[in-house]
Amino acid sequence: MAADAVDRVDLLFRLFDVDGSGDLEAADFELMASRVVAVASESGDEAKDAIVSAFRRYWTTLVTELDADRDGRVGIEEFRACVLSPERFDDTIDEFARALAALGDPDGDGLIERPVFTALMTAIGFKRPNIDALFDAFEPNDDDQITVSVWVTGIKDYYQPDATGIAGDHLVPGAR
Ligand SMILES: [Ca+2]
Ligand SMILES: [Ca+2]
Ligand SMILES: [Ca+2]
Numbered sequence: 001m002a003a004d005a006v007d008r009v010d011l012l013f014r015l016f017d018v019d020g021s022g023d024l025e026a027a028d029f030e031l032m033a034s035r036v037v038a039v040a041s042e043s044g045d046e047a048k049d050a051i052v053s054a055f056r057r058y059w060t061t062l063v064t065e066l067d068a069d070r071d072g073r074v075g076i077e078e079f080r081a082c083v084l085s086p087e088r089f090d091d092t093i094d095e096f097a098r099a100l101a102a103l104g105d106p107d108g109d110g111l112i113e114r115p116v117f118t119a120l121m122t123a124i125g126f127k128r129p130n131i132d133a134l135f136d137a138f139e140p141n142d143d144d145q146i147t148v149s150v151w152v153t154g155i156k157d158y159y160q161p162d163a164t165g166i167a168g169d170h171l172v173p174g175a176r
Contacts, residue, residue, distance in 0.1 A: 002164040005083050007172045012158075013079045015125040023073035029059040032124065039119040042106035047099070054099035061092040083161040097155035101148045111145040126171055133170035 016024050018031040033055035037048045065088050066078045082089055104112040104120055114135055121131045138146040138154060158168035 002162060004164045004166075004169055004172075005161045006080065008158055008168060009080055009083055010076070011172050013076050018125070023075050024059070024062060024079065025073050026059050026063075029055045035123040036100075036103070036120060039123045040103045040106070042116070043103050044106070047103050047106070050099040051103050054096040057092055058096050061089060065089070083159070086159055086161055089159065093156055093159050097152045100155065101151045104151065105148050110148050111141075111143075112148060112151060114140065114144045117146070117151075127173065130171045130173065134167055137167035137170050 013024070016028055016032065018028040018035075019025075021028075033052045036051055036055075040048060040051070062074050062079070062082070063072065065085075066074050066081055068078050068081070100120065101112070104116050106116075117135055118128070118131050121134070122128070126134075134154070135146065138150050140146050154167050157163050157166045158171075160166075
């Protein structure tokens with residue numbers, strides 16, 4: 001596994017542990033879902049419901065696949081195992097990526113403006129300089145917009161254990 005992938009996964013763990021308990025639990029995903037929905041002010045109920053169910057599915061998949069000691073929580077060591085068998089998470093990540101990117105495109109024109117992207121990524125817990133660097137890496141057009149499909153692909157790449165030097169590496173603090 002590429003070292004980059006470990007950094008990306010460790011960062012995700014810290015972000016997903018929204019309540020700072022040191023483990024991932026169902027409550028973390030409910031909390032993050034409500035934060036993300038709260039900033040999606042332009043989105044309709046359908047898009048908001050889709051991201052809430054995507055977060056819930058995310059948690060269900062994690063605890064089903066990774067809770068090796070069966071304590072109902074996913075610790076950092078358990079979580080790191082997700083990169084060992086990424087194919088078990090493909091469908092879940094795909095649904096999550098599409099739901100999140102759709103939330104970034106409330107008018108449905110296939111384009112995401114930087115402020116909307118920034119609001120959603122901030123709600124997830126990423127830091128502003130990393131968010132800006134990621135958006136730039138997605139090569140926005142002259143109107144400072146990226147496409148929904150570029151973001152969906154970027155989210156899925158983030159989880160690929162062999163991926164290195166990808167746009168998502170900009171999210172890791174101290175990353176190049
Ligand atoms: Ca937690
Ligand atoms: Ca556990
Ligand atoms: Ca749009």
